[in-house]
Amino acid sequence: MMRLLAADNKYPECLFLELEIIPNAEKYDLYLQIKFDSAWESLGEGRVKFALKRGQLKLTWQDLEVPLIARNFGKNLEIAALGSGQTQTWIFTPPRGENFLKTTVDRVFLASFTVAGERPKIDAIFSVRPAHIALIETENLWRHDINPNKYTVLERKLVYLLQENKIKNYLSRLQLGAEATAFESNDSDRKNAENNLTSATIKNLIDRVYSVATTDFLELAAIVELDPIADFAGGNFLANNLNNIQLSGANLYRTNFRGADLTDADLSEANLSYSKLSGADLSGAYLENANLSHTNLRSASLAVANLIGADLSYANLTDVNLTKANLTEAKVDRAIFSNNEGLSEKMKANLIARGAIFDDA
Helix, strand or coil: CCEEEEEEECCCCCEEEEEEEEEECCEEEEEEEEEECCEEEEECCEEEEEEECCEEEEEEEECEEEEEECCCCCCCCEEEEEEECCEEEEEEECCCCCCCCCCEEEEEEEEEEEECCCCCEEEEEEECCHHHEEEEEEECCCCCCCCHHHHHHHHHHHHHHHHHHHHCCCCEEEEEECCCCCCCCCHHHHHHHHHHCCHHHHHHHHHHHHHCCCCCHHHHHHHCCCCCCCCCCCCECCCCECCCCECCCCECCCCECCCCECCCCECCCCECCCCECCCCECCCCECCCCECCCCECCCCECCCCECCCCECCCCEEECCECCCCECCCCECCCCEEECCCCCCHHHHHHHHHCCCEECCC
C-alpha cells in the first residue's frame, strides 16, 4: 500500500510542500499542495527574512509505471516542466512583474501511476540555489546607514551561509512508498552549521566588512570570499556605485540594480536576464553580447553604451536614454520601447523591423 512515509519541510512558512496519494481502481493518483511565502531565520544577534525567486521540484520514482504527469498547473506562477526516464522536474518562477514566489497551489493533480515492482517509492525534493534566495528584511545585524556596496556583499554572504548550513540539499523533501527509508542525517554537518552560524561568527563577519575603509565592490567581495563573476546572481545592488567595474561574463541573473551607477562598466557577455535595471545609469557601459532578455530598464540611461549583439528580447526600455547607443545586431524581438531620448526615426524603423514594439508608435 503506497503511503506518505516521511516529510521534512525545513521552513514551512517559506515553502510548505504536501503530497497526497488517492487509490483509483488499479492505480494511484498523486496530488500536490504547495505554498510559497517568506520566513525568518535567526543569524548571529539578529535575524533575516528571506523569500524565493525560483525553485525546483523534482520527482524521482522506482518500481512504478507513470504514464500520466501534469506538465503545468497553478496560477500566479511560471512553470517549466522537464522529464525523462524515472524523473520529472518542475521549475517555479514568479510571474512577470513579481519579485518573489508568493502563492498557494491547492491540491492539484500531479501524476497517475501503477505499482510495477516490489519496492515502489517516490522521492519528492524541492531545492534552491543561493541565486534563488533573497533577503527581503533584516533586523539587528547592521545600522541602517550601511554603504550599499557593503550591504550587497553581506547580503549575498549571509544567503550563502544560510544555504550551506541550514537549507543544504533541499528546502522540502517528501518520501512515499510501501516501506520506510529514513532520510540521511549527518551529525558532523550539524556541528559545522552550528560553528558557522554562531553569534560570534556572524558578528565578526559583519564587523570585518564594516571596519574596512574601502567601499570598492570587488575588494569587499574578496574580503567575504565570494567570486564577483559567479556568486552574485540574485543579489541586491540597489543604488550601488559600480562605475567602471569589470564584470565581463558575470552571472547576474535576476539581480536588482535599480538606481545603480554602472557608468563605463564592462558587462560584456554577462547574464543579466530577468534583472531590474530601472533607473540605473549605464552610460558608456560595455554590454556587447550581454544577455538582457526580460530585463526592466525603465528610465535607465544607455547613452553611448555598446550593445552590439546584446540580447534585449522582451526587455522593457520605456523612457530609456539611447543617445549614441550602439544597437548593431542586438536582438530586440518583443522588446518594448517608448519615449526614448536620442533615438532617431531611422533607428526606430530599423528596430521595429527587427521585432521591437513601440508603445508610442
